[in-house]
Amino acid sequence: MRSTVSPNRIATHEQARRLLTELPGPRSRALAARRAAAVASGVASVMPVFAAEASGGVVVDVDGNSLIDLGAGIAVTTIGNADPEIVSAVTAQAERFTHTCFTVAPYEGYVEVAEALNRVTPGSHSKRTALFSSGAEAVENAVKVARAATGRSAVVVFDHAFHGRTTLTMSMTAKEMPYKHGFGPFAPEIYRVPGSYPYRDGLSAAQALDRTIEAIRRQVDIGDVAAVVVEPIQGEGGFIVPAVGYLSGLADWCAEHGVLLVADEIQTGFARTGDAFACDAEGVVPDLLTTAKGIAGGLPLSAVTGREEVMNATVEGGLGGTYAGNPLSCAAALVTIDRLTSASMLERARAIEATVRPMLERAAATDARIGDIRGRGAMLAVEIVDGEGDPDAAAAKEIAARMHRQGVITLTCGSDGNVIRLLPPLTIPTDLLVEGVEVLIDALAQVA
Structure with missing residues (x-):
């Protein structure tokens, strides 16, 4: 799971997925209890862990687990987290x-x-x-x-x-x-x-x-x-x-x-x-x-x-x-x-699509539940459907949950909640990106 960082970014954390505990770990569970007693219940979170540090393509939680970031804070940390x-x-x-x-x-x-x-x-x-x-x-x-x-x-x-x-x-x-x-x-x-x-x-x-x-x-x-x-x-x-x-x-x-x-x-x-x-x-x-x-x-x-x-x-x-x-x-x-707005970053976004889309298309060739693959650059999505081609929100939710348990941050979206979206920071190393998408494909295969 080791990786070198993109040349556009000097990472301060090892660019690797590393799970030291089950997710969530003990410190995240303790913080979740404090949260429940202090934060309004209408404020929801996707991940069950609490972040401690982040850079490049990883988020490190309070238990020391290093997660692959395919969400970028909902397309916010496009340049990478905590850029020097x-x-x-x-x-x-x-x-x-x-x-x-x-x-x-x-x-x-x-x-x-x-x-x-x-x-x-x-x-x-x-x-x-x-x-x-x-x-x-x-x-x-x-x-x-x-x-x-x-x-x-x-x-x-x-x-x-x-x-x-x-x-x-x-x-x-x-x-x-x-x-x-x-x-x-x-x-x-x-x-x-x-x-x-x-x-x-x-x-x-x-x-x-x-x-x-x-x-x-x-x-x-x-x-x-x-x-x-x-x-x-x-x-x-x-x-x-x-x-x-x-x-x-x-x-x-x-x-x-x-x-x-x-x-x-x-x-x-x-x-x-x-x-x-x-x-x-x-x-x-x-x-x-x-x-x-x-x-x-x-x-x-x-x-x-x-x-x-x-x-x-x-x-x-x-x-x-x-x-x-x-x-x-x-x-x-x-x-x-x-x-x-530099040429190198624009090209990097296109390169992310050139890496990810073929992986998803190969998976779609053997799995009819991938109804559509769409997006451009580093804004890509997979629409999950059932055997009739109708939106399958339950499957999308389970796929995302499996990815979360395997240490990959991803998000769902869509009016029917049946779309898996990928929003990696442009500075994510290519091999870490590939690993994250492989976790997605594996999760899809495991969901009935």
């Missing part, structure tokens, strides 16, 4: 100051991050950026900006969408359990339509787009639509990759009708899909783009970047937040954005 350059930048900033609130006493780091995002996001037009703290906060502010810029109120979202956990972004999210259950009533003027899900709908891009537009027309006057908010690849909904041409067709329709296209790139951004942003695959230039997750190497930061005239449509003071664009997060983001 990020640690150095954050430490240096913390020694200068940790907070002033940019809306009180501004600082250069915020401006530098905005400049970087204006430069690297799709499109060569003049842009402006506002920073926030979480992905949901970015989406919510994108909607605010779109409404202010257009003078319209309606927002179109999609089946299988996930946009966050605030009242507005819950309203935009499709999945009821657990994200919306018991939390209504929800925000008005949200209209949900079908998108493109090639494995399930069998439609071409043009057919899926016609269906989308017809669904919009049936529900709302197009002259009232401020924005269409779309994930270029749907994340929590099941890593659904739309048919080629769907996203660009949607962008054209929005432009024709004066509707702002908002690309939610919170999970897909910053090299995750093998492009700097998932929109790049079809040359789509959104009016507004939201980012978070991989933006700052694990520190909380998010952003809305968009056309100058759109972003400047709100009144002065209409955007902001106490912690928005925290200086420590900005210091981390400057390192992360530079690294994750």
